[in-house]
Amino acid sequence: MTELIDSHAHLTFPDFDKDRKDVLKRAREAGLVGIVNIGSGAGLEDNFKSLDLAKVNDDIFSTIGFHPHDASKVIGHSENFDAIKKLAAEPKVVAVGEVGLDYHYIAKEPNAAHLKKDQIECLKRLIAIANEFNLPLIIHDREAHDDTLFTLRNEHANNWGGVMHCFSGDVALAKEVLDLGYYISITGAVTFKKKAEDLQKVVKYVPIERLLVETDCPYIAPEPHRGERNEPSYVVQVAKKIAALKGLSYEDVARITTLNTRRLFHLPHEMPEGRIAYAIRQSLYLNITNRCSLACKFCPKHSGNFEVKGYNLKLQREPDIEDVWKAIGDPSDFKEVVFCGYGEPTMRLELLKAIAKRLKDGGAIVRLDTDGLGNLVHGRNILSELKGLIDSISISINADNSKKYKSVCPSKYGETAFPAVCDFIREAKKNIPDVTASAVSVPGVDAEATRRLVEKELGVKFRLREYQNVG
Numbered sequence: 001m002t003e004l005i006d007s008h009a010h011l012t013f014p015d016f017d018k019d020r021k022d023v024l025k026r027a028r029e030a031g032l033v034g035i036v037n038i039g040s041g042a043g044l045e046d047n048f049k050s051l052d053l054a055k056v057n058d059d060i061f062s063t064i065g066f067h068p069h070d071a072s073k074v075i076g077h078s079e080n081f082d083a084i085k086k087l088a089a090e091p092k093v094v095a096v097g098e099v100g101l102d103y104h105y106i107a108k109e110p111n112a113a114h115l116k117k118d119q120i121e122c123l124k125r126l127i128a129i130a131n132e133f134n135l136p137l138i139i140h141d142r143e144a145h146d147d148t149l150f151t152l153r154n155e156h157a158n159n160w161g162g163v164m165h166c167f168s169g170d171v172a173l174a175k176e177v178l179d180l181g182y183y184i185s186i187t188g189a190v191t192f193k194k195k196a197e198d199l200q201k202v203v204k205y206v207p208i209e210r211l212l213v214e215t216d217c218p219y220i221a222p223e224p225h226r227g228e229r230n231e232p233s234y235v236v237q238v239a240k241k242i243a244a245l246k247g248l249s250y251e252d253v254a255r256i257t258t259l260n261t262r263r264l265f266h267l268p269h270e271m272p273e274g275r276i277a278y279a280i281r282q283s284l285y286l287n288i289t290n291r292c293s294l295a296c297k298f299c300p301k302h303s304g305n306f307e308v309k310g311y312n313l314k315l316q317r318e319p320d321i322e323d324v325w326k327a328i329g330d331p332s333d334f335k336e337v338v339f340c341g342y343g344e345p346t347m348r349l350e351l352l353k354a355i356a357k358r359l360k361d362g363g364a365i366v367r368l369d370t371d372g373l374g375n376l377v378h379g380r381n382i383l384s385e386l387k388g389l390i391d392s393i394s395i396s397i398n399a400d401n402s403k404k405y406k407s408v409c410p411s412k413y414g415e416t417a418f419p420a421v422c423d424f425i426r427e428a429k430k431n432i433p434d435v436t437a438s439a440v441s442v443p444g445v446d447a448e449a450t451r452r453l454v455e456k457e458l459g460v461k462f463r464l465r466e467y468q469n470v471g
């Protein structure tokens, strides 16, 4: 079953007193492998309750802190913050949250300015605890966007990462939150039939690698449960809606948001075995080597990060033809099969040709994503060998001249690499029906100049790829 994590639940609230065990059972049956339970929300006491719940359930993790509603109550008593500090050292505590600012109910109070000051002071003290204990933050921001962002920036609230939970802003705010290095967490509000347009725009805008899913139960039950008490198993509806909005499968959203949540909160999990074949949407990608002819400056591989779209692509060993064929399974399950992965496929030319032949014989559509250095590496024109085996090819060019190419994608081929890629594209036109040249949108890559070169001089289609957006 597809794994999923509810990144924000209040299971210690009295709403669950009667049937907490059944709620957890339903969550596990729905595929949930983790729940981050929020310790803040009902004063200091709830922090202890939440940690107790986490201690007796391997798949529940706890957070600590004070909700902004409690700020004025706790701020004058330093023992409250001492108690939170003590809890911060507990192994099942994974974050400080939800903490933040909420001006919704206090805006019309005669002493609103004073209440706001208390909230800001409380938030600052909790950020300091997060920083002292290397914990990420879960931020609650309701009708207080400017003060929240200002405080987060000023107090260095991004040292250990964080998430803006139950996101309720627009795309402009989402951008600011992403710039801070934070994740954005989506609740069941995204499924609502009315007034969900802004949130749905945010979901389309934010890269899936930066989204989390949550219930915020017992509140904000998604459709078709709207109005009922919410519970962790309903987070499936949130992930399904995100999948529909982003044109991904439910499995894609579940896998990637689960990895995001594990990363942010450092949740324990075994690294899955490196994948040879991995599905994204209706395409099957093949990862046949981790070797590259280039050392692209923007590639996360160099920092030891081999995770792409929630998959581990670090191969334990280079697969042989039969390993790859077995990993493919039934190619007719997919719209296309793509040689891509975390390495340069043409480094394994003979295997690539053998697998492509089998795929074509079986009627599959075959695509190749390559760095375009194959002719230089092999010392011959490999494109004539790929004729009839590859339906479409995407070649990373990443620059409009040799000097820039060398700085973005250094290799042992030096100045000879860029002209070789250009020649490769010209040769590809003669041998492969569909040819695209692409550039990654990272600093140092002049997308428009590259587009002009590709479309006007080389005469093929151009595609600008998002950084780290494999697939």
Ligand code: SF4
Pocket (backbone or CB within 6 Å): 291, 292, 293, 294, 295, 296, 299, 300, 301, 341, 342, 343, 344, 371
């Ligand atoms: S060719 Fe691909 S995998 Fe290799 S370094 Fe460049 S971006 Fe990374």
Ligand SMILES: [Zn+2]
Pocket (backbone or CB within 6 Å): 008, 010, 038, 098, 216
């Ligand atoms: Zn909450």
